[in-house]
Amino acid sequence: MVIGIPRGFLYYKHETLWKGFFDALGITYLISPKTNQEILDRGNEFAIDEACLSSKVYLGHVHWLIEKCDKVFVPRISSYGMDGEVCTKFPALFDLVTNTFADQEIELIHYNMDFRNADAEAPGFVKLGKLLGKSRTKSLRAYLIAKQGEKTQQILEGNKVREAMEQNGLKILVTGHAYNLHDPYLGTPVFEMLKKLDTIPISAARVHDKEIHRASHQISQNIPWVFNRELVGTIAHYQRKIDGIILITAFPCGPDSLINELVLRRIKNPPVLQLILDGQEGTAGMETRLESFIDIIRFKKEGYYDKI
Amino acid sequence: MTKYKVSFPHLGNYYVPLERLFTRGLDVEYVVPPAITKKTLELGSLHSPDYICAPFKFNMGNYIETIEKGADTLVQTGGVCRLRYYGELQSQIIKDLGHDVRFITLSRGALSKPVTLYQSFKEINPAMSVKQIGSTLPVVMTMIESMDKVEDFVRKNSGFQKAPGVLETVQEDFMQRLRRTDSKKDVKKLYKKTTDHLLEIPLDKPKNPIRVGVIGEYYTIMEPFSNHDIEKELAKKGIVVDRWVNLTNTLFRKDWKRKKRVRRYTKYFMGATSMFTVDQGLRFAKQKYDGIIHVKSFGCTPEMDAMPVLQNISRDYKIPILYFTFDSQTSDTGIQTRLEAFYDMIMMRKGGLL
The missing domain is CATH 3.40.50.11900 (Rossmann fold)
Incomplete structure (x- = not known):
């Protein structure tokens, strides 16, 4: 049996965990290719027109997998802990995929994570193992190995961010959901452009410190969504160490529409730029905006504006 | 002591029970927002993020218009979607616009923790009494229930009246009288009278x-x-x-x-x-x-x-x-x-x- 993993949404957050779990159980899996125009076109065909770009990409990946594997892995994640809610897209994702592809022969496999209804991560994975015909102990062991892998990876990523923060140069904090920032079709071009402009882009999605949850209170007291809380916390935590902030969001992301506006209104220093990704081809517009943003930061740093 | 002038954005006709809740239950003055017009929406859109959902823009417009009308305390509820975070951003926007008003976000209180809910209500009027709220809530609930029933009847039958607009007139009259009712008994009596009246209207169904x-x-x-x-x-x-x-x-x-x-x-x-x-x-x-x-x-x-x-x-x-x-x-x-x-x-x- 081959399990298909769509390369979208929380894959970018739980890649190590999911792969590690299936590896430890000896199950073959197929990951859909990196996002490209073809996948986005597939997504556009099936998604509701005004759905967010990330969900269109996700549906594209699911569709790519349908014929190539036996089961598609679409977990349902409703909350991370009691106060760790996520955008309603994630609790609905399982049923959304089922209903969108009702005409096609698609079989889904999932685990459910919903702390409000006492469905924690570990029991979820044990149930998933059961669906795959593995014993309780085996799946629990696989989960623990995979979780350890995820933790190690998070520590390594955190170290990298800390190293980058100590470097000399123009440091730009790029914030946004991991599935937008690290998607090769959506966010990665921004990082490449920033590197070309001789700056050090730092991804906020790679920061996993516990402090950032507390730090987010400096900007806003009660952000309901855990991903946004982490991003805002990262901004508050590193505010003094960086030279500019770029907010990347996919059109029309629900939580971001509120949080980004709040960040734009409450953070005055360093400068903030909001980039909205809408899946259009061509990057010239984005390049121009990034260039002028970096120029402004450079001029400001060199005291150019004081001279005039 | 002058009373706080509280306001809450429009939602259909629900300003009537809300007015009761605020004036009797919390002992504050209630400013009914001006009816929503194109101008309200334009004002709201102007001061809202562009890809936010429309209710945010409507609420924003309501707030700005009620401030012009003299409100000094604005209330926003909590919800289960983006609505939960409306209050935080709206208070920031209103502050940035330079209005000096109190903004109370009820979403800080959680239903699972009644103390937090009590605290956020207490913010609206620090001198409120639980007893007063306790005695007003049942009246408010009866008001909401009866107006919902009347609205439902009008919706289902409005298309079949022999003389168009009669049902709507009765409904409007009902809403006006509802504002003047006093107790749960009053509301029920009025509801009974209105339904009798509504059922008498000739229909061609x-x-x-x-x-x-x-x-x-x-x-x-x-x-x-x-x-x-x-x-x-x-x-x-x-x-x-x-x-x-x-x-x-x-x-x-x-x-x-x-x-x-x-x-x-x-x-x-x-x-x-x-x-x-x-x-x-x-x-x-x-x-x-x-x-x-x-x-x-x-x-x-x-x-x-x-x-x-x-x-x-x-x-x-x-x-x-x-x-x-x-x-x-x-x-x-x-x-x-x-x-x-x-x-x-x-x-x-x-x-x-x-």
Whole structure:
């Protein structure tokens, strides 16, 4: 049996965990290719027109997998802990995929994570193992190995961010959901452009410190969504160490529409730029905006504006 | 001591019970926001982020207009979707606009922790008494229940009056009198009188009328201005308009069987109002309604997730569904054209032409 993993949404957050779990159980899996125009076109065909770009990409990946594997892995994640809610897209994702592809022969496999209804991560994975015909102990062991892998990876990523923060140069904090920032079709071009402009882009999605949850209170007291809380916390935590902030969001992301506006209104220093990704081809517009943003930061740093 | 002048954004006709809750229950003055107009929406859109859902823009417009009218305390509720975070951003925007008002966000209190809820109410008026609220709440609930029932009756029968506009006049009269009622008994008496009056009005209702169900997102469905009065437009054509979503059904009644009913389509809870939408869509389909109209504001994620489910219901039960998305546009023409086409289509289906 081959399990298909769509390369979208929380894959970018739980890649190590999911792969590690299936590896430890000896199950073959197929990951859909990196996002490209073809996948986005597939997504556009099936998604509701005004759905967010990330969900269109996700549906594209699911569709790519349908014929190539036996089961598609679409977990349902409703909350991370009691106060760790996520955008309603994630609790609905399982049923959304089922209903969108009702005409096609698609079989889904999932685990459910919903702390409000006492469905924690570990029991979820044990149930998933059961669906795959593995014993309780085996799946629990696989989960623990995979979780350890995820933790190690998070520590390594955190170290990298800390190293980058100590470097000399123009440091730009790029914030946004991991599935937008690290998607090769959506966010990665921004990082490449920033590197070309001789700056050090730092991804906020790679920061996993516990402090950032507390730090987010400096900007806003009660952000309901855990991903946004982490991003805002990262901004508050590193505010003094960086030279500019770029907010990347996919059109029309629900939580971001509120949080980004709040960040734009409450953070005055360093400068903030909001980039909205809408899946259009061509990057010239984005390049121009990034260039002028970096120029402004450079001029400001060199005291150019004081001279005039 | 001068009383605080509190205001809460419009939602249909619910300003009447809200006024009671604030004036009697919390012992503050209540400023009824000016009726929503195009200007309200323009004002709201001007000061809102551009890709936010429409209710935010409407609320924003309401706030700015009530401040001009003299309110000094604005209240925003909590919710299960983006609504929960409205208050935080709206208070920031109003502060940035330079208005010196108190902004109270009830979403800081959680239903699971009654103390926090009490604290956030206490913020509105520090001198409030629990006893007063306790005695006012039942009256407010009865008011909401009776006005919902009256509205429901008018919606279902408005298209069949012999003299158009009579039902609406009675309803308006009822709302005016409701503001002057005093106790739960009064409200019930008024409700009884109004229903008697409503039932006397001559109707010209065919045996098997066209029935259309309206489902969708919480604010857009309940605030007539934001859905371009779609219910009245439908009723004018001689249609029974059925809508389940109102405060009584969504807040006061708990339905434990909903999950079981929709299990064929959704395995899990899909968030916010999407379950209401799916459940009611399924009910209309099962009861062989002639059509369903789904309304939502632009970018409403929970409703968007419910749409593929509705598409499947539409296919399985062969029931036409018309999807409307409203943003801050103000032209009625496009909406009317789509409604007319939909009406023609269900007429033809009914007549066996399709």
